[in-house]
Each structure stands twice: as C-alpha cells, then as structure tokens.
Amino acid sequence: xxxxxxxxxxxxxxxxxxxxxxxxxxxxxxxxxxxxxxxxxxxxxxxxxxxxxxxxxxxxxxxxxxxxxxxxxxxxxxxxxxxxxxxxxxxxxxxxxxxxxxxxxxxxxxxxxxxxxxxxxxxxxxxxxxxxxxxxxxxxxxxxxxxxxxxxxxxxxxxxxxxxxxxxxxxxxxxxxxxxxxxxxxxxxxxxxxxxxxxxxxxxxxxxxxxxxxxxxxxxxxxxx
Numbered sequence: 001x002x003x004x005x006x007x008x009x010x011x012x013x014x015x016x017x018x019x020x021x022x023x024x025x026x027x028x029x030x031x032x033x034x035x036x037x038x039x040x041x042x043x044x045x046x047x048x049x050x051x052x053x054x055x056x057x058x059x060x061x062x063x064x065x066x067x068x069x070x071x072x073x074x075x076x077x078x079x080x081x082x083x084x085x086x087x088x089x090x091x092x093x094x095x096x097x098x099x100x101x102x103x104x105x106x107x108x109x110x111x112x113x114x115x116x117x118x119x120x121x122x123x124x125x126x127x128x129x130x131x132x133x134x135x136x137x138x139x140x141x142x143x144x145x146x147x148x149x150x151x152x153x154x155x156x157x158x159x160x161x162x163x164x165x166x167x168x169x170x171x172x173x174x175x176x177x178x179x180x181x182x183x184x185x186x187x188x189x190x191x192x193x194x195x196x197x198x199x200x201x202x203x204x205x206x207x208x209x210x211x212x213x214x215x216x217x218x219x220x221x222x223x224x225x
Contacts, residue, residue: 053104088121158208166201
C-alpha cells in the first residue's frame with residue numbers, strides 16, 4: 001500500500017509520470033513478452049556485431065534487418081523527415097561496412113551504432129540548413145532583387161559582420177562557384193583551411209540571417225536596420 005500511495009503522489013505532482021507508466025505498464029503476457037524482447041535487443045545487436053567482426057560485410061544484412069526500424073525512428077526524431085532518417089541509416093551502415101570490426105569492439109554495440117546514426121542524421125540536418133542558408137543569400141542578392149530591397153540590405157549587413165577572411169570565402173564559394181581547392185589557390189591556403197572558414201562563416205550567417213529565414217517561412221516583414 002505504501003508503494004501505491006507513493007505512485008499516486010508522483011502521478012498527482014507529475015502527470016507525465018502517470019502517462020508513461022500507463023502506456024508502458026505490462027497488462028498482458030504479450031506486453032511482458034515485448035518487455036523481454038526490449039531487454040534482449042542489445043544482446044542481439046551484440047551478436048550481430050560479433051558476426052560482423054568475424055564474417056565482414058556479409059553479415060551486414062542481419063544488422064540492418066534487426067536495427068533498421070528502431071534506428072530510423074531515432075533518426076527521424078532528429079531530422080523530422082522520414083527520407084532523411086532513412087538516408088542517415090544508410091550512411092551509418094556504410095560507415096559500419098567500412099570498419100566492421102569497430103562495432104564488435106564496442107562495449108555497448110547498440111548504443112555505439114545509435115551514435116553513428118545520430119552523427120549522420122546531424123550531418124544531414126546541418127547540410128540542409130547550409131543549403132537553405134545559401135539559397136537565401138543567393139536569392140536576396142540576385143540581380144532580380146531590387147538593389148534597395150530590405151532582404152538584399154539585410155544580407156549585405158550580415159556579410160559585413162563577417163571577418164574579411166570568411167566573407168571572401170563566401171563570395172568565392174557562392175557567387176563564383178569555386179571549389180575549395182580553387183579557393184585555396186586564390187587565398188594561398190590549403191583547401192581544408194578554405195572549407196573551415198566557409199563552415200564558420202555559414203554558422204555566423206545562420207545567426208545573422210535568422211530573421212530573414214523567419215520572413216521566408218512565416219511571411220514576416222524584416223526591415224534592415
């Protein structure tokens with residue numbers, strides 16, 4: 001009875017606790033079986049990882065069939081898009097295929113694999129944000145956009161806030177369409193340095209241009225200050 005009273009007290013103060021408990025409580029033999037499968041799932045992934053380490057990529061299908069639905073469900077929480085979540089899983093599988101022994105060496109293969117899926121999902125999210133940001137910059141700075149338009153002025157102000165070393169990389173990459181190797185040649189720097197400056201510039205621009213992105217998405221009016 002004391003345990004029941006304690007649960008009732010928790011439910012009154014935190015309805016979320018009651019909701020989670022009611023959804024996941026074992027009400028039948030089927031529910032208990034599902035709970036048992038959840039407990040055994042990491043062990044099954046561990047066995048797949050052992051098979052991968054032993055047999056190589058030939059055992060990759062086993063891992064895909066076992067983890068696919070759960071991995072996609074997790075990735076979708078990050079990407080908010082089913083296709084992107086599936087792409088994240090495919091990319092994670094490629095990484096495992098390139099280094100099949102790594103998963104088997106992990107203490108917790110299922111958690112380690114989810115970390116790979118997470119990294120790939122976040123890469124997709126970041127790439128889409130960068131693509132959207134570049135599209136905003138190009139559209140606002142196109143010749144069809146009036147020279148005194150608020151959006152064009154907003155983009156110019158954002159570019160002026162960047163350090164010159166980053167602003168020039170943005171111009172060369174977006175407007176000149178150069179590769180990082182070509183940009184590195186112009187700057188007398190390595191391609192990796194050019195890529196790094198471009199990445200940092202996009203991170204800063206994403207902050208400066210957030211009001212402009214909101215205008216595009218929600219129809220808000222943004223006026224350059």
